[in-house]
Amino acid sequence: MKGCLEFHYGAALGEPSAPEAVTFKNVRNLLPHLQKADSLLRSHQENGMEGAGWLLLPYESPSRILEIASHLASMSDVIQIGIGGSALGNLMLHNALLPPYWNDSAHNLSRPRFYMADNVDPEENKSIWDNVDPQNTALIVVSKSGTTAETMANFLFFWNKLKERLGAEEAAKRTVVITDPEKGVLRAFAQETGCFVLPIPKGVGGRYSVLSSVGLLSAASLGIDIESLLAGAREMSDFLAAAQNIEENPAWIISALAWLHAKRERNMLVFMPYIDRLSMLSEWFAQLWGESLGKEGRGSTPIKALGTIDQHSQLQLYTEGPDDKLFMFLNVQDVKDDFEIPKGDEKSLLPLSYLFGQSMHKLRSAEELSTASALVKAGCPVLWLQIPTLDPFYLGAVLFLLEYVTALTGLIMEINPFNQPGVEQGKRYTYGLMGREGFDEEKQEVNSFSKVLSSRIITVPFCEK
Missing domain, CATH: 1.10.287 (Helix Hairpins)
Structure with missing residues (x-):
């Protein structure tokens, strides 16, 4: 039996007697708006809401993705070409669920190394090509329209390099196109060359695409359990659909609090996990939140943070700077490969004896709780999301929750969270x-x-x- 995801939000509520405080009564007053927005999202198939197709992704079979991934897994190197939502989701999944320094150890695990060509940077592209084995390299190119200038420029570079080395027919056998299911430049390219092709499902925009072929193919080829990832997202989806009491629905609470604090000029959301393996989750969430909500002169600005590093670069601003931020911590209770801090034998190290024998994870957890407490003491609103461990199942649940919260927040703000x-x-x-x-x-x-x-x-x- 899996453990529980916990969401703590008491520190984001103020005293009812305080002026301009956000109270639970304020949250309750938003219930009709939350229910309306939730109903609109859940009935997207009937009302034709463009962009809400990601709600179905946890229920889609990944069989074709797994089939192509098994082919890619035999390669020594995989290069994915995409940008924005066609890159950040992949990097986030790999960062969170693969061992650190993956490319240094991938071959020892009989898996390919992975490279992402996202930015328009000739030096980076040349460096990637110089580091791969062209005889054993696969390409994944992701663009719904097939006209994204950055992606297609990078693709033309790598496709022609691969074709020059292997010939067009063999290069096509190493290339996967992920694009519109019916039309576009890359769809026509796939038909012309006979390369592999996977669809980006209808109604799925780039920043909501991580649980589709866009994010799952490279993850599966590197050995990530994408079925467990989808299972976590599916359980979160089912839970949110059943939780019609506002005190039981974390998505409703987060959306309400984000909107209420934004109305009180706290229109920045600091997202702060405390594990290096979640640093790219902050990057991914920044695009999701910012691109979905920043419209028509309204929105909420995402701020990427990572503990404990940003305690030493941003915390001073957070505690004593302007009161314009809402904070969300992501806590992981148990981690793999924890170890005790060794004892120092030298007399000069005796002042550090309070650390001797303590676990590294205990120190990190203490830092996270201390930072959150310092913010609470300073009067800052704090949300705390907690998962038992970082694995595909719990990450899938967190990803779906964050996507749902973002879409819901856009709808209660009366803006379209799916366009840009x-x-x-x-x-x-x-x-x-x-x-x-x-x-x-x-x-x-x-x-x-x-x-x-x-x-x-x-x-x-x-x-x-």
Whole structure:
């Protein structure tokens, strides 16, 4: 029997007598809005809500994904090409569920090394190619439209490198396209070359795609138990659907508190796990939260943090800076490979004797609780999410919860949590500057704005010695 996920939220509530306090009465008053938003999400198939297809992902069979993953697992190297939600989810899963320094030990585990080509960086791409074995390398390219400029530029580089080394037919046998189920450049490419192809399910946007083929294929090829990951997400989905009492539904509580604190000008959410293996979870959540909610002059700004590191870089601001943040800690109760802190025999080390024989995880847990307590003492609102251990099942549950909370928060804020018009504008400008047909007007706009950007310039001359 699995343990329990716990959510503690008392420290995000204020005293009812305090002015501008967020109280549980305020949370209860939002219940009709939460129920309406929840019903809207759950009935997405009937109402045609674009972007809510991710709700079905925990219930999809991963059999085809596992079949292709078994082929990739025989390779020495896998390169995935994608950006944003087509990259962060993969990096997060690998960071959380694989041993640290994976590429140094992967071959000892008879699994491929993994490289992510996400940014437009020629030096990075060349370095990746120089480090792989071209004779035994596979490519995964992810783009729903097949027109994402960054992804397709990187893909053209790696595809042509692989094709030059192996020939077109053999290169196609090492390439997997993850794209729109019916149309687009990559769908046509797959039909032309005969490479492997997996669909991005309808209604699933990039930042909500981690539990689809986008995130699961590379994870499975490296040995992550994606069936357990989906099982955790499925159990969380079922629990949230059944929990119609606000005091039992963590998604409703988190969404309500995020909205209520934002209304009181605490419109930043600091997400702070305390394990290195969850550092990329903060990165992934920042995209999910920020891109979903930052619209129409409204939203909540995500802040990525990692304990204990950021106690020494951000905590001063959090405790004594402006009262404009809500905090969410993610605590993992038990970890693998814990060890006792050794005793120091030297006299100079005696002041450290309080650490001798203590476990490293106990110290880290004490640091996390101490940081949360310091924030509570400073009057900051704190949420505490706790899982028994970090494994595929519990991570799947956490991922689905965070996705659900994000979508629900957008709906009670009366914004669309599934589009990204601000991102699309930047894409259109890039197309114009790069000469894509049909984007001449966007090119003219960029040129006019660039004049504003360069209207005042300070030049600092450097003289060679």
